[in-house]
Amino acid sequence: MSPPAMLFQEPASPPQQMTVPSKAAALPHGAAIPIKGATNFDTVEAMAGKWNDFSFRPIRESQVSRAMTRRYFNDLDKYAESDIVIVGAGSCGLSTAYTLAKARPDLKIAIVEAGVAPGGGAWLGGQLFSAMIMRKPADAFLREIGVPYEDDGDHSNFVVVKHAALFTSTLLSKVLQFPNVKLFNATAVEDLITRPDGKGGIRVAGVVTNWTLVSMHHDDQSCMDPNTINAPVVISTTGHDGPFGAFSVKRLVSMQAIPALGGMRGLDMNVAEDAIVKGTREIVTGLITGGMELSEVDGANRMGPTFAAMAISGVHAAEVALEVFEQ
Numbered sequence: 001m002s003p004p005a006m007l008f009q010e011p012a013s014p015p016q017q018m019t020v021p022s023k024a025a026a027l028p029h030g031a032a033i034p035i036k037g038a039t040n041f042d043t044v045e046a047m048a049g050k051w052n053d054f055s056f057r058p059i060r061e062s063q064v065s066r067a068m069t070r071r072y073f074n075d076l077d078k079y080a081e082s083d084i085v086i087v088g089a090g091s092c093g094l095s096t097a098y099t100l101a102k103a104r105p106d107l108k109i110a111i112v113e114a115g116v117a118p119g120g121g122a123w124l125g126g127q128l129f130s131a132m133i134m135r136k137p138a139d140a141f142l143r144e145i146g147v148p149y150e151d152d153g154d155h156s157n158f159v160v161v162k163h164a165a166l167f168t169s170t171l172l173s174k175v176l177q178f179p180n181v182k183l184f185n186a187t188a189v190e191d192l193i194t195r196p197d198g199k200g201g202i203r204v205a206g207v208v209t210n211w212t213l214v215s216m217h218h219d220d221q222s223c224m225d226p227n228t229i230n231a232p233v234v235i236s237t238t239g240h241d242g243p244f245g246a247f248s249v250k251r252l253v254s255m256q257a258i259p260a261l262g263g264m265r266g267l268d269m270n271v272a273e274d275a276i277v278k279g280t281r282e283i284v285t286g287l288i289t290g291g292m293e294l295s296e297v298d299g300a301n302r303m304g305p306t307f308a309a310m311a312i313s314g315v316h317a318a319e320v321a322l323e324v325f326e327q
């Protein structure tokens, strides 16, 4: 039975084909739109006083969208097979990335960071104070990456970076400039890719990722499947606190790849920092852990507001990873 005519009102005529709204839409990808009246300045100084006629070069919104999405999806494709994945872009993860990328420009290094802002806990010193303390000999890492610091001379056992953000922003800037490094921030590792290790256990062979906001809502939405990155080496530096803290080692326990976590112990600066640097290692085949995530595995003490161990644990984690590649 056909529905009554009044419910079935065919449109009078098919919608007019949308004409090309402007010449821009017909431009090939990335072509420059003819410059009409855009002002040109080679330096910021040259702009002084010329605001009445100031005008940016014209753009079409789709050009912005294509410039962003093309690059992002090219990177997703390129890093779907990475040599090394670093989970967590805190002070340890970034120090690891810097050391690795500098030593091996041939390796593809993907950094997966759950936060929109990388840097983890290293934007402030302690209790929201600005200055960052690093015990010697970690001042050597500061000189390596070009971070200025105050040093009271050889009789002093530590140096002071006047603002923790100076360390983190300098390190982040160096890491992001390496052509063989890609940072996927606002992206969470929500599982590990594993393979049998042939000895009854597992080896880690990559990471499972999702947008962090998606990862945080698996319990209130229907299934939102993840993405993956294959890599023979994963370096997990996910810290000891925060919504995803100590992620990889907790996951290794839940999949019974390691028996249990030691649980981070109380604060003891002298014991904690040496233990973290010395203990940085491959926890299971294919997964290296450093920084404060390690304190959860080993039951190491925490050190509170001193960051030397984070930087040097990163240097050690990079060395462990390179040994895997040199085997």
Ligand code: 48N
Pocket (backbone or CB within 6 Å): 087, 088, 089, 090, 091, 092, 093, 112, 113, 114, 115, 118, 119, 120, 121, 122, 187, 188, 189, 190, 237, 238, 239, 240, 241, 242, 244, 245, 246, 247, 267, 290, 291, 292, 293, 302, 303, 304, 305, 306, 307, 310
């Ligand atoms: O800064 P964190 O938390 O971790 P580390 O180990 O680089 O540095 C630790 C340091 O900041 C301290 O905790 C200081 C020294 N205090 C010690 C003490 O006694 O309290 O960085 C970890 C990063 C963060 O940016 C997280 O967002 C990220 O890892 N992260 C993840 N990213 C992706 N996927 C995950 N599953 C994930 N989990 C954490």
